[in-house]
Amino acid sequence: MKLNFKFVYGHPEESPRFHKAFDAVLNTVDLAGAANVWLAGHSLGASIAMLAGRKLAKCELYLETYLFNPPFNSVPIETLIKNQTLKRVVRIWASLMKTGIAIIMKRASEDLEEDAFIMLSEWKPNMFVNPKDPICSEYIGYFQHRVMMDEIRMGDVERIAARDSIISLSSRAIGRKSEPLHLLPTANLTVNDSLTESVKKAHKIDQWWQEPFEGSTQLYRFEKDYPHY
Numbered sequence: 001m002k003l004n005f006k007f008v009y010g011h012p013e014e015s016p017r018f019h020k021a022f023d024a025v026l027n028t029v030d031l032a033g034a035a036n037v038w039l040a041g042h043s044l045g046a047s048i049a050m051l052a053g054r055k056l057a058k059c060e061l062y063l064e065t066y067l068f069n070p071p072f073n074s075v076p077i078e079t080l081i082k083n084q085t086l087k088r089v090v091r092i093w094a095s096l097m098k099t100g101i102a103i104i105m106k107r108a109s110e111d112l113e114e115d116a117f118i119m120l121s122e123w124k125p126n127m128f129v130n131p132k133d134p135i136c137s138e139y140i141g142y143f144q145h146r147v148m149m150d151e152i153r154m155g156d157v158e159r160i161a162a163r164d165s166i167i168s169l170s171s172r173a174i175g176r177k178s179e180p181l182h183l184l185p186t187a188n189l190t191v192n193d194s195l196t197e198s199v200k201k202a203h204k205i206d207q208w209w210q211e212p213f214e215g216s217t218q219l220y221r222f223e224k225d226y227p228h229y
Helices: 002-008 016-032 044-057 084-104 109-114 138-151 155-161 166-173 199-203 205-209
Strands: 038-042 064-068 126-129 187-192 215-220
Touching: 016 044, 038 044, 044 064, 084 138, 084 155, 126 138, 138 155, 138 187, 138 215
Parallel strands: 038 064, 064 126, 126 187
Antiparallel strands: 187 215
């Protein structure tokens, strides 16, 4: 539970469990080479794997990664709001708010070259989410919203907003460095569209090999100037 709270508040790197996991990854990469190492995890384990992959990607080591039901550190709008129009309005409002705060904090678009979000663009983790799982379903809306913002000619706004969360912006406002570890520029997103009876089953890992399986996969890629989805 302590580790869960660290991820919620954006400081999982402070966890001894993560340090042990990351040391194990580094040792394996040193022995076998990055091209021969895969990262994988489910739920909280997916968060640890994601953080390890992010840290290595900043060193231009792009490990093949599989993240099952990774937690999205935000209100699960995708699950809570059923009305599509209201959902779109809420997301646009949130993007405008985050962009405004980021600009006020002098993190406007001209500083993007130095941003960790841009450094991660070449890493393409494979993510597996269920729309009925409130823990991970928001990834669906997060990536689809980026496409929609380009379609309505608000892509420049979203290219700033997509890099931050309200929690990370709030932490920096009080002088504490915080990186939104759940936000990714690029991902192969697989959505499980099979019928699921309960939220509990929607979060279990065994759903990903049960038959029959219905789903779809799409690559979402962040570009600083031009969208490529």
